[in-house]
Amino acid sequence: MACVEFEHLIVVSIYRPPCCTYDTFENIMEKVFAKLNKQNKSVVICGDFNINLLEASSINIKFRSLFKSYGLFNLFIEPTRISQSSSTCIDNIFTNVKPLHKCIIQKLSSDHCGQVVSLPYVHKKQVDEKVVSVPVNARRLEKFRSNIVKKLPSLSYQNDPNFLYGTLFKLICNEFNNTFTSKTFSLNSRKSFNEWATVGVHKSRHRLYDLYHERSYNHSVEFREYVKKIFKNI
Known part of the structure; x- marks a missing residue:
């Protein structure tokens, strides 16, 4: 992993070896996300993750849901590594910035395609x-x-009503200023979700994404009762 921090942008480059278990990878990324959130900047995470987004698998779902829970979305869903025997999408770019332009460069000396994003x-x-x-x-x-x-x-009290009115008015103004003291609020002080959310909150949102996905194909009574139980405990 390598990281470069600019004034408004953080770029992270990652290589996940095929021998690395997904749980180990996720634990490391949770720590990375915790540090990135403190900076409150635009983020670009790119690299070779060795997780094929074109394959319907539980790891694929967990992988994309993990990044999605932190507001990061993949820019490519087409093959990025093409060989004689396979065509996979294991290289990608995740970001929380809407790109102006993106493309894949093929016909390189490597069997991995290049990815360009503006x-x-x-x-x-x-x-x-x-x-x-x-x-x-x-x-x-x-x-x-x-x-x-x-x-x-x-x-x-004097016979002059103007003097009495002025004295009473001054008393009311002084008491008002002493009692109703003003407070100054900054309109830019509101924190974003990534600033205040803890790792536990992100994991809970990550789990919620998994449940939403499972709902699309799991219609069993047991699953519905399980979901009701979770939200009842919350």
Whole structure:
């Protein structure tokens, strides 16, 4: 595995040997995804995974569901390794970016085809927009009313109604500012799913994808009861 990190993009290159068990590969990738999520950047994972996406197998389903649970989708579903005896799709590119262009280059000196993808470059200067809010609740309203009632007897009453109005208005404004303090919120502070989701949450979503897939062909009563039990426990 090799990794290069740019300002807005992380590129990971992987080779999974055929002798490597899928469980070992998945455990390693879970750790990789946990680190990638902390960066909150666009991701491209490419390489030779030695898992044929053209073959209907449980490993194929687990493999694609694993990447899909982290928002990464494969760009190719056609043969990427062509030999005299086989034609498989074991090389691929997974990304969370919509490509501008993609293609497969054949007739190379290797029996593996080349893959080319063009991604958009978006350089956005994030502006931290803020909004000021004054929370109002029953507790603050009661405090506001109580403080005004307590200070009313101390007001200086004079025959001039304008002076009395100004004094009362000043008292109300001061108590309002002291009671209803403002709070500033950043509109860009909302975290994405990959920022807050733990490895356990990703695994649960991964399992949910598996159940959705199995639902397409498993219509047994036992399976429905099993799914109901899982969601009841949640």
